[in-house]
Amino acid sequence: MNMNLLERIDDYTWTIPLKVGEKRSGIRLYGSEPLLKSMDDKVLEQITNVATLPGLVGEAMTMPDAHWGYGFPIGGVAAFDAEEGGIISAGGVGFDISCGIRCLRTNLMREDLTSTDLTKLADELSRAIPAGVGREGKLRLTLDELDDVLRGGAQWAIHHGYGLGEDLSFVEEMGKMQGARPENISRLAKERQLGEVGTLGSGNHYLEVQEVAKIYDEKAAEAFGIKKGQIVVSIHCGSRALGHQIGTEYLVSLAKAATRLGISLPDRELACAPIHSPEGQEYIGAMNAAINCAMANRQVLTHMTRNAFECLFKGVKIETLYDVSHNTCKEETHLVNGVERNLWVHRKGATRAFGPGHPDIPVRYRSVGQPVIIGGSMGTGSYILAGTKEGEERAFSSASHGAGRAMSRHQALKLWKGKQVIQELAQKGILIRSASMRGVAEEAPDAYKDVDLVAQATEKAGLARRVAFLRPKVCIKG
Incomplete structure (x- = not known):
């Protein structure tokens, strides 16, 4: 990224100055100078385009893990007021609707598991x-x-025997997004999903067994029920083929709506419609249904994970720590210049991160803030953070969702072979299981930004504070 185009606000906050005659809202980029330098200039172009959309409140923002995406940059956040002509954009949600991470805590400690145990668990x-x-x-x-x-979302899964009722207390929206409209989804999208509930998918999706390797915030860690040496599991996946098909189809209808209503788009990938328009409402109903699909998917996978652990470890206990999405648009109440406003917050490759005291946080965590999970690249590590009051003010309670790609999958394939990556990680004590050597090469650890720098920048920017670092032991990939 060309840093000459930016103006520094502080060490972890940047903006793009308005040019004479330029008509757009403000822009805010969060991250350290090294992280921003590593980003593609396309991120600047895309977030500048987002800043021109109708009804935007505050600034269009990027998180420290931002990279080029479809329409919005991945790691993009933007809030819109429906009463001021604010829009909903499929490109601002993403194709993998409600892709997210569910973190599970276990009562196992690292010393409880031998290398043979880990191999058996991986298999x-x-x-x-x-x-x-x-x-x-x-x-x-x-x-x-x-x-x-x-x-029904995750509530449907629980009702059908996939998991425990107490899981729902630690899932966004209690596992069920209101306002879902399955009738707004095409038969093709549904047919693609009939056999995919309870599946992990491919790409950057994974199931990872991890060790809590470092604690940064003892109070928050105690509230989250984690301690150094404990074994946890992270499940990263979304709405699979259904979400992708919804995104593909609604880009067309939203683009037609923008044309019909005279909305000038700097990029056709930003196809959108006013939230109160028929097209906007249709997409929101379909999106909410896809969110439920993703939450059900992670719930079923949680049940399968419990069963796998119980096959090997007598008396093992696995609880849901938290489940949070990072490809959504949700109606939320936020303070803007001291006034409460109902806003539709797009988070694409960004995670909701409510601060302490927020009523939507589980009571167990309310005093310390919502758990925020930054997933790392395969073989490097992940972080659990907690939302902050400052983050509510700075970024509509949003934070980074992962390490963020540093290069394309095509570039990664030129540099690595899947078998090579698996062997190198095995030497570090990390076991990989995948049916696709190509997929492993595309997801090589060095194809992503440094997750340590992303987590640090997320904290330094005031978006969320670090609670624990998770070191991978076993990773299941598509």
Whole structure:
């Protein structure tokens, strides 16, 4: 990224000055100078385009892990007021609607597991968790049954025996997004999903067994129920084929709506419609149904993970620490210049991060802030953070969601072979199980930004504070 185009506000906050005659809202970029230098100039172009959209409140923002995406940059955040002509954009949500991470804590400690135990666990999880491009699972639904999933989310999964009722207390929206409209989703999108509930998918999705390697905030860690040496599990996936098909189809209808209503778009990938328009409402209903699909998916995978652990470890206990999405648009109340406003907050490759005291945080965590999970690249590590009051003011309670790609998958394939990556990680004590050597090469650790720098910048920018570092032991990939 060309730093000459930026103006420094502080060491972790930047802006793009307005040019004479330029019509747009403000822009805010969060991150350290090295992280911003590593970003593509396309990030600047895309967030500048977002700043021209109708009804934007405050600034268009990027998180410290930002990189080029479709329409919005990944790591992009923007809030809109429906009463001021604010819009909803499929490109601002992303194709993998409600892609997110569920973190599970166990009662196992690292010293409880031998190297043989870890190998057996890797093999058992690999057998139990369907993963890969187009991979279907054991759960095969009818169209009517899928509609029930799209309305019920993780609550549907619990009702059908996939998990424990207490899981729901630690999932956004108690596991069920209101306002879902399965009737707004095409038959093709639904047919693509009939066999994919309870599957991991491919790309950057994973199931990872991790060790809590470092604690930064003892009070928050105690509230989250984690301590150094403890074994946790992170499940990273979303709405699979259904979400992608919804995104593909609604880009067309939203683009037509923008043309019909005279909305000038600097980039066709920013296809959007006013929130109160028929097209906007149709997309929101479909998006909410896809959010429910993703939450059900992670709930079913949680159940499968418990079963795999129970096959090997007598008396093991696995609880949901938290489940949070990072490809959504949600209606939320935020203070803007001291006044409460209802806003529609797009978070694409960004995570909601409510600060201490927020009523939507589980009571157990309310005094310390919402758990925020920054997923690392395969083999490097991840972070658990906590939302802050400052983050509510600075970024509509938003934070980084992961390490963020540093190069394209095509570039990664030129530099690494899957078998090579697996062997190098095995030498570090990290076991990889994947059906695709190409997929492993595309997701090589060095194809991503340094997750340590991203987590540090997220904290220094006041978006969320670090609670724990998680070191990978076993990773299941598609």
